[in-house]
Each structure stands twice: as structure tokens, then as C-alpha cells.
Amino acid sequence: MRIDLHTHSTASDGTVAPAGVVEAAADAGLDVLALTDHDSAAGWAEATARAAELELTLVPGMEISTRHEGAGVHLLGYLLDPTYPPLVEELDRVLAGREARLPGILAGLAGAGVVITEQEVLDQVGEAPAIGRPHVADVLVARGFAADRDDAFQTWLEPGRPGFVSRYATATADMIRLVVEAGGVAVIAHPWGRASRRVLDLAALEGLTSSGLTGLEVDHHDHTTSDRATLRSIAESLDLVVTGSSDYHGAGKVGHALGSETTAPEQYERLLAAADLNASGSGRQVPAVVGR
Ligand code: AMP
Ligand code: FE
Ligand code: FE
Ligand code: ZN
Numbered sequence: 001m002r003i004d005l006h007t008h009s010t011a012s013d014g015t016v017a018p019a020g021v022v023e024a025a026a027d028a029g030l031d032v033l034a035l036t037d038h039d040s041a042a043g044w045a046e047a048t049a050r051a052a053e054l055e056l057t058l059v060p061g062m063e064i065s066t067r068h069e070g071a072g073v074h075l076l077g078y079l080l081d082p083t084y085p086p087l088v089e090e091l092d093r094v095l096a097g098r099e100a101r102l103p104g105i106l107a108g109l110a111g112a113g114v115v116i117t118e119q120e121v122l123d124q125v126g127e128a129p130a131i132g133r134p135h136v137a138d139v140l141v142a143r144g145f146a147a148d149r150d151d152a153f154q155t156w157l158e159p160g161r162p163g164f165v166s167r168y169a170t171a172t173a174d175m176i177r178l179v180v181e182a183g184g185v186a187v188i189a190h191p192w193g194r195a196s197r198r199v200l201d202l203a204a205l206e207g208l209t210s211s212g213l214t215g216l217e218v219d220h221h222d223h224t225t226s227d228r229a230t231l232r233s234i235a236e237s238l239d240l241v242v243t244g245s246s247d248y249h250g251a252g253k254v255g256h257a258l259g260s261e262t263t264a265p266e267q268y269e270r271l272l273a274a275a276d277l278n279a280s281g282s283g284r285q286v287p288a289v290v291g292r
Contacts, residue, residue: 080184
């Protein structure tokens with residue numbers, strides 16, 4: 001059983017449409033796929049329909065932008081009711097913050113002599129509800145201001161660079177509670193990747209576990225072998241589920257091929273059991289695992 005629980009489509013900042021991600025997962029020999037676009041369930045319907053046709057198991061999810069002690073923390077929410085009003089309200093604030101920062105990003109870039117238009121970025125965004133820096137990066141690449149997304153981030157879009165503007169994110173503990181109230185389970189994405197590494201020590205993870213956290217994404221491209229060993233022992237001590245995932249973004253991120261990192265079947269079963277428990281405790285109508 002090959003299980004990949006973190007992927008992106010054109011419903012956020014991936015380059016492949018939701019149905020195409022499902023097809024690519026089947027081609028890659030995956031048995032279970034979670035689609036986890038940023039801050040939105042917009043890709044679920046299309047992915048669900050294609051997964052049912054291809055008899056691939058699909059777990060609906062999303063990767064939510066949160067903040068803990070001033071650092072960005074990405075939270076994977078699985079099998080949550082995307083219509084739960086307090087969750088919708090908070091996701092809308094996050095999405096509005098993504099949109100609101102775009103003029104600031106463009107002004108910062110223009111100040112450094114890099115002039116691109118809002119329309120060029122919106123053309124990249126297409127139907128995706130979550131406008132991300134990767135969309136800006138793709139315009140910078142197309143216009144010759146950067147070699148690829150990675151270069152665009154390092155030169156223009158990371159904190160400290162001319163095109164960086166911070167945006168609204170929900171407090172991590174609050175979002176974990178909202179995911180649980182919406183009947184889903186919460187897993188911290190790449191806890192020791194980039195900014196979150198600074199704030200997510202054992203004590204912080206213990207606190208978030210008290211808020212209802214179910215798991216840690218231990219096996220991720222951004223983690224070294226020693227990170228993984230330490231995170232695995234933290235997960236064991238806090239009785240957290242251990243997941244592993246590719247964080248696939250299509251052509252948008254190199255080194256993140258579908259199935260390049262996977263979740264062990266017994267850990268996946270623990271995740272589903274926790275989801276069942278949270279779903280019945282919440283009284284919400286949660287989405288089914290397609291093909292379960
Ligand atoms: P944003 O959602 O606007 O905060 O941008 C963060 C997104 O950009 C995440 O989905 C990352 O996958 C992606 N990202 C961050 N750093 C890089 C990088 N150096 N190269 C490519 N993608 C990146
Ligand atoms: Fe992304
Ligand atoms: Fe992430
Ligand atoms: Zn991701």
C-alpha cells in the first residue's frame with residue numbers, strides 16, 4: 001500500500017488540475033492520495049469524481065495557513081466539514097489576506113525595478129481561491145526575472161526580499177480546534193521545515209497536542225534524516241500519528257514527485273480512526289474517504 005497524504009493542484013499553487021493529480025497518482029502506483037490545497041476545498045469535487053472513476057482512494061484535505069509564536073505553521077486538515085461556519089469564516093479571512101497583500105508585493109517588486117501587473121498574476125491564479133507567492137513566482141519566471149520558482153523565492157519573495165509582505169494567519173491552536181469541531185483531524189505539515197522549525201519544540205508540540213492535534217508529518221522533503229529521527233521520537237512520546245508525504249506541486253516544486261515520501265499503512269489507519277472519532281464527536285456532516 002502506497003499512501004501520499006499531501007498534494008496540491010491548480011485549486012491552489014500546484015500546476016496540475018485536481019483530476020490530473022488523481023490520474024498522476026494512479027500512474028505513480030499510489031493506492032491512497034490526499035488532495036490538500038491551500039486554505040480551500042475547491043478541488044475536492046473534481047478530484048473525488050476522478051478518483052471514483054479510477055478506483056483510487058482519495059482523502060479530502062486542505063493545508064491551512066496558521067501562525068504560532070510569530071512563525072508560519074502549515075496545518076493539514078483531513079476529512080473536515082468545509083461548510084462548518086466558524087471554519088469558513090476563518091478560511092475566508094486567510095484567503096482575503098492572501099488577496100490583500102498582492103498590491104504590496106507588486107509595489108515592493110516595482111521598487112526594486114521589477115514591474116509586473118496584477119492582471120498577469122491573476123491570469124496565473126486562474127480559478128484558485130488562494131493567491132500564493134508561487135503564482136507571482138511563475139510570472140517572474142515567465143518574464144525572465146527568475147530562473148524557476150525556487151530562484152524567484154530566494155531572489156524576490158522570501159522574508160527580507162523586496163517582494164515579501166506578511167499576511168493574516170489563524171493561531172495554530174485555534175485552527176486545530178476548528179478542524180476538530182468541523183469533524184476532521186489535524187496534522188502539522190513539515191513541522192521542521194522553514195520558519196516553523198524555530199517555534200515547534202517539544203513543549204510547543206505538547207501544547208498543540210492538548211489542543212487536539214492528531215499527527216506530525218515527519219517524512220517530508222524539508223526534513224533531514226536526523227530531524228526525522230527526533231520528530232519520530234517526539235511523535236511517539238506524545239502518541240501522535242506519523243505521516244509522510246510528497247507535498248507535490250506538479251512542475252512547481254522539484255524534488256516533490258508523487259509518492260516520493262509515503263505514510264505507513266498502520267499510521268494511516270490510526271489517522272482514519274481518529275477522524276472517525278472526531279467526526280462522531282462533532283456532529284458535523286464530514287466528507288467520506290472516496291473508495292474506502
Ligand atoms: P504563500 O502561500 O504565498 O505563503 O507561499 C508559500 C508557498 O510557496 C508554499 O506552498 C510553498 O510550497 C511554496 N514555496 C515556498 N518556498 C518556495 C521555494 N523556495 N520554491 C518553490 N516554492 C516555494
Ligand atoms: Fe504550496
Ligand atoms: Fe506547506
Ligand atoms: Zn503543501
